[in-house]
Structure formats: structure tokens, C-alpha cells
Amino acid sequence: MGEFDSIRPYQDDEVAAVLTRLTSDRTLLGMLTRFRFPHLAGPLGWLLRPLIAWRLRRECAGIDCVAKLQDKVEPYVDRTIEKATDGVTYSGLEQLPAGKPCLFIANHRDIVMDPAFVNYALYHSKHPTVRIAIGDNLLQKPFVGDLMRLNKSFIVPRSITGRREKLAAFQLLSAYINHSIRNDRESVWIAQAEGRAKDGNDRTDPAILKMFHMSRKDQPFAEVISQLHIIPVSISYEYDPCDQAKARELSIRASSGSYTKAQGEDDASIALGITGYKGRVHLHFGNEMSAPCEDAKQLATALDQVILTHYRLFPVHYLAYAMWDQQDAQIQVPQISELFPADDLRRAEGEWQRRLEHCPAEYRDCLILQYANPVRSHYRVKAGLPL
Known part of the structure; x- marks a missing residue:
């Protein structure tokens, strides 16, 4: 056994054998059957699994590395x-x-x-x-x-x-x-x-x-x-x-x-x-x-x-930062209208509003946090401030 066998990726000479094992794995075949035929997988799973296995074997034919x-x-x-x-x-x-x-x-x-x-x-x-x-x-x-x-x-x-x-x-x-x-x-x-x-x-x-x-x-x-x-x-x-x-x-x-x-x-x-x-x-x-x-x-x-x-900030990040109650007084964040065209902003505002509405009120602050934090981090680094 090699030093790294317990953690390393499979090597080329192992690929064919592993693929053969996978095409017979009942758990994998069951999952693929439910994904491909969600309404039929329950009553007809026993019939569909061999079909999925056959398709897998055909897709994997000739793959040896x-x-x-x-x-x-x-x-x-x-x-x-x-x-x-x-x-x-x-x-x-x-x-x-x-x-x-x-x-x-x-x-x-x-x-x-x-x-x-x-x-x-x-x-x-x-x-x-x-x-x-x-x-x-x-x-x-x-x-x-x-x-x-x-x-x-x-x-x-x-x-x-x-x-x-x-x-x-x-x-x-x-x-x-x-x-x-x-x-x-x-x-x-x-x-x-x-x-x-x-x-x-x-x-x-x-x-x-x-x-x-x-x-x-x-x-x-x-x-x-x-x-x-x-x-x-x-x-x-x-x-x-x-x-x-x-x-x-x-x-x-x-x-x-x-x-x-x-x-x-x-x-x-x-x-x-x-x-x-x-x-x-x-x-x-x-x-x-x-x-x-x-x-x-x-x-x-x-x-x-x-x-x-080099983290790219999108309009949604600025929209979230504008709503955030932890804005950083040490940084200068430009107005969103100076950074993005109007059409881009309208699309972002619609999608952001949809996400806020789908988020339970008790979790909403944490949703805003996820999108606002990159703004603070980006502008603190740009200003030479410690993180």
C-alpha cells in the first residue's frame, strides 16, 4: 500500500474498475432513478434501475483514465x-x-x-x-x-x-x-x-x-x-x-x-x-x-x-450594504448609481426584494449580512485598513 493511498485521488489504472463498481452501486442507481424519474421511481424503481445502470455503462464505455x-x-x-x-x-x-x-x-x-x-x-x-x-x-x-x-x-x-x-x-x-x-x-x-x-x-x-x-x-x-x-x-x-x-x-x-x-x-x-x-x-x-x-x-x-x-462586487452587495445596520464609518463606499447602469440596478433590486420577502423576518439580518460583508472587506483593504 502506498503512503497516500488512503487519501489520494484514483489513478488512471484504477478508473475502469471504479466505474464498474459505480454502475452497480444500488444507492447511486436509486438516487439517479429518483432524479431522472421522480414520479415513477417508487413503484417502478426495480424496473428502472437496470435501465439507468445500462445507460451508465454505455456512457462509461472506453473511459480508462x-x-x-x-x-x-x-x-x-x-x-x-x-x-x-x-x-x-x-x-x-x-x-x-x-x-x-x-x-x-x-x-x-x-x-x-x-x-x-x-x-x-x-x-x-x-x-x-x-x-x-x-x-x-x-x-x-x-x-x-x-x-x-x-x-x-x-x-x-x-x-x-x-x-x-x-x-x-x-x-x-x-x-x-x-x-x-x-x-x-x-x-x-x-x-x-x-x-x-x-x-x-x-x-x-x-x-x-x-x-x-x-x-x-x-x-x-x-x-x-x-x-x-x-x-x-x-x-x-x-x-x-x-x-x-x-x-x-x-x-x-x-x-x-x-x-x-x-x-x-x-x-x-x-x-x-x-x-x-x-x-x-x-x-x-x-x-x-x-x-x-x-x-x-x-x-x-x-x-x-x-x-x-479582486472580489467582484455586484449590485446586490451594495443594496445589502445600504440596508445594513453595521456600516463602517472608516470607509467610503460609492453610491450604487455611480457604479452600475440603471437596467442592471432595476434587475438587482427586483431579485433582492424577492429574496428578502422569501426570508423569514427573524433571519433577514443574517441574509443582509452575507451580502454586505464583502463590501466592507473590499473597501477596508482598498483603504489600507486592517480587517
């Missing part, structure tokens, strides 16, 4: 993105270091779509796609783990509780990320913090950056970081399909001090995040972090400055 699988899946990803957005734009890819594998560190709003949009931009710009860090808490069903690891995902330990076990797991993760970039020459995507920024307050967790260094403690932090070729990525959604659910969680957590997820809540968030309306989406790929940072805290500050500077 990860690249062929991604080529096969890409049209489906494109159609999903086209149906759920008003367009995806990206900038900065022309500045990626040529021929260098990179460590892409991005703000985190959606479980699946954040790395999917990064890969979408890279794929359509003829850059290699990335290996994706995904928490083991999202892989509770075996077929989900198989699907993610087929798509170049590797596993981040989040469910381990023992201190010694957790330390060993993060040592392994650190070694794997370094090995991917330095030895396999494969780029990696990871979120700037564990879990989504449900309140819209994007901040890099220094603990994530310290983890990169854990497996190479004998070398200076700055030297290790320089060899990972870190690229900050700003991912900006006009609308968050999960904003209502996030507002509910934030409100309950604020009032009670805790929040317990219901069974299947992560699965529902994943599905809604993929299919729900997002409006416009923009990604900015920053320059490689070349200035030496002596520790994780200094690097986190530098990453935040780039990510927040």
Missing part, C-alpha cells in the same frame, strides 16, 4: 453552469506561471461549485485541472467518495477527534500536498479556511497555511511556501443559492450558541449549490505570492489582501 473521464463530464458541467448562471467570467489566467504546478487558495462559498468553477476556467483556458481538497465529512456514502476521487479529489480529515490521530492525519495531508506539487507536478485547490464563509466574511485561516509546512519542519517556512507556488483566487457569486439556509443557520447559532445539522443537510446544500441560480460569477486568479512571508499569519494577511481586492 482521469483525463477521458473529465472530457466526458465537461459538457454536463458546462450545461449545468449555463442553466444556473448568467455567465462565468475569469481574469488573471494569462499570468499563471508557465509549466509550474500551483497551489490555488480560494475563498469558500460553495462546497462543490468553488473548485468546479476553478476547473471550468482552467479547462477552457487549456490549463491542467487541479487536485481538489474535500472534507471527509462530505463522503459519508461510498459512491460519493468514489465519484470525488475519480475527479482528482483528495481527502481532508475533519471527522477525526483524537489529538494524536488528528496530528498524524494532517502530517499526511501536508506531505501529500507537497508531494503533488513537487513530485507529481499536479496543481492543487484548497479553500482558505475550513467550511464555507456563511457570513460572507472571507478570511484565510493561518492554521491551513501552517499545515503546508508540517511535513517539512526542518526547512524555513518561507522556503517551503515558495516551492508551492501559491496562487490566490477570488470567487465572486452574484447570488448564493444557499443564502436562505445560511441565514437560518447563522441566526440560530447567534441566538442559541450552537447549530446542529439535520441528517442529509450537507447533501441538500450540495444539490442546491450545484443547480440553484447564481446570477453572474467571476473568478480572479492572482499573481503567484512571491514576497517572502516568515510565518503563516503574515501569509494569511497577504492572501486576504489579494482575494478581497
